[in-house]
Amino acid sequence: MANLKTTEKKTKAQSMGLHTEVLTGKTQQKFFNPDEAENFYYWGTYDVDFNKRIDLDVNDLDCKEANKKIDELMSQGYGTIVIKNPQGKHSLGVGVLNKLNLIFEGSLGYFGVGSIDGPTVRINGRVGWSCAENMMAGKVVIEKNAGSCFGAAVRGGDLICKGSVGARTGIDQKGGTIIVGGDAGAFTGFMMQRGRIIILGNVGINLGDSMYDGTIYVGGKIGSFGSDAIESPMTKSDIDWIKRKLKVAEIGENFDISKMTKVVAGKKLWNYDALEPTEKKGAI
């Protein structure tokens, strides 16, 4: 056996003869084959023309019918869809996987515009719980307030709320940027893993509780820091980046960014190890 004390940590497993065999089987098959034309097709997406615009009144439609109608309109090439009378209905505008201008003339209920990948969404009202959950890419702008779990598990894109947001904003965030013009509730950034959150107003208790990674910037007062969330000095690149993002978000024009508090993970809760449990046993 190799001498583990002198071997670099990252090569310990190889030194022990583990994970060196050629892996085969179903899970190891190629997921992308350039020879197959279907691999160039992103299922459920459409080529749309932004200049082709249509209004859709969803007053008498339930969320399933409304979402189906949006899908139909995209398949016909409409690139700008204006939704009239959303009336706080749940799960509107979910699963849009292509570029699209989606405008809501009113408020959404729970789970609005969830699991999207690419559209630019403007909501001229309020959104309920879990807006843009699992968003992959695109830009969502909310003109009024948002409910709890705003941007839960977001992976990419810009999610902007010009008003205030509820508790657990950015819970389990994995990427992208969440920007809030007003205040945010308790447990903001709870267990976030990557990405950035900008709150111009105050935040509630337990900010960044158990965050793995990522960065939270707060302009106002902080109720309390959560477990393993610590303050970090603002740098020039932080300020430049926030300035650029706020410009994109169209908020905080005269906001004094230099006075913001930067919060990151203390990494005291980290319990990662390069070794697998069985490998660790062998090493000991």
Added chain:
Amino acid sequence: MCGIAGLIHRGKSSNVGNELQAMLQALKHRGPDSTGYALYADNDGENFIMRFKVGENVGEGSSSINEDESVYDKRKELVDDMLKNLGAKVLKEEKLTPYSYRYEMKYDDDLMDFSKKIESIESVEILSIGKSLELIKDLGDAKVVLDRYDLGKVTGTHAIGHARMATESGVDIKSAHPFWGYPFSDVSVVHNGQLTNYWNNRRVLENKGMRFMSECDSELIAVYLAEKMRNGATLEEGMKDSLSGLDGVFTYFVATKDSLGMAKDTMAAKPLVLYESDDLVAMGSEEIAIRSILPHEIDTYDPFDGEVKVWQI
């Protein structure tokens, strides 16, 4: 899950029966088992309205034991005898269903003693006593209960209601919300969430002479607040105290003769959307509840963790 809704008109009366029905019907998906209304009606304010039940609704998916309806009449006779003994003068009586009644009566003595004696009769439960409170709860959705009890005509200043999904206790009227704030007239409570120190609090409160009629954890809120008020606390003080005294997740509403309040736990784990204007406050578990009575574009928000608010009519 469960859905709660409430509204208060400030400075005027409205058709709160129909308004609350629309709000609760919009929340039906959150609680299909039973529906309850606490309506603060435009009564003359002179006499007490007592709503009580002498049995359970054994249909519509109820978990109650089936009883012969003849026992309901016997229990009702016992209630009448007890009222006579207590010196209460019944001015008007209405039989609403085979198992529930609404009495208008005159009574000037202690309500706690009164309630204890009435409820000592087997299976009899006072749903509410008050000079403006009309508390109605039964199995079925908001429309079914509204029609069954003819609530569409009720006008008043404020109301709270509940669409229940039974999780901690049975599908029956005794576990349905709202809960009356025994022994106070005109106090009612609805709750969405779960209380984890129910039994600890219940034992303490029972030792202090408070009464529980069900094993529903939500009843604790009504009793907890009633006990605080009995010891001189204001409604708002009692509600603020409940944030630390009650353990678990909750959003609840409490209403009195002239006020409506909301409280949200310190984790903000349960939803609440609030609309507030000079003449109307409307709130519910979801925005669609508010939209059912205010279809035009409005500004709403989620109250934050640990927030307590009280509005007067």
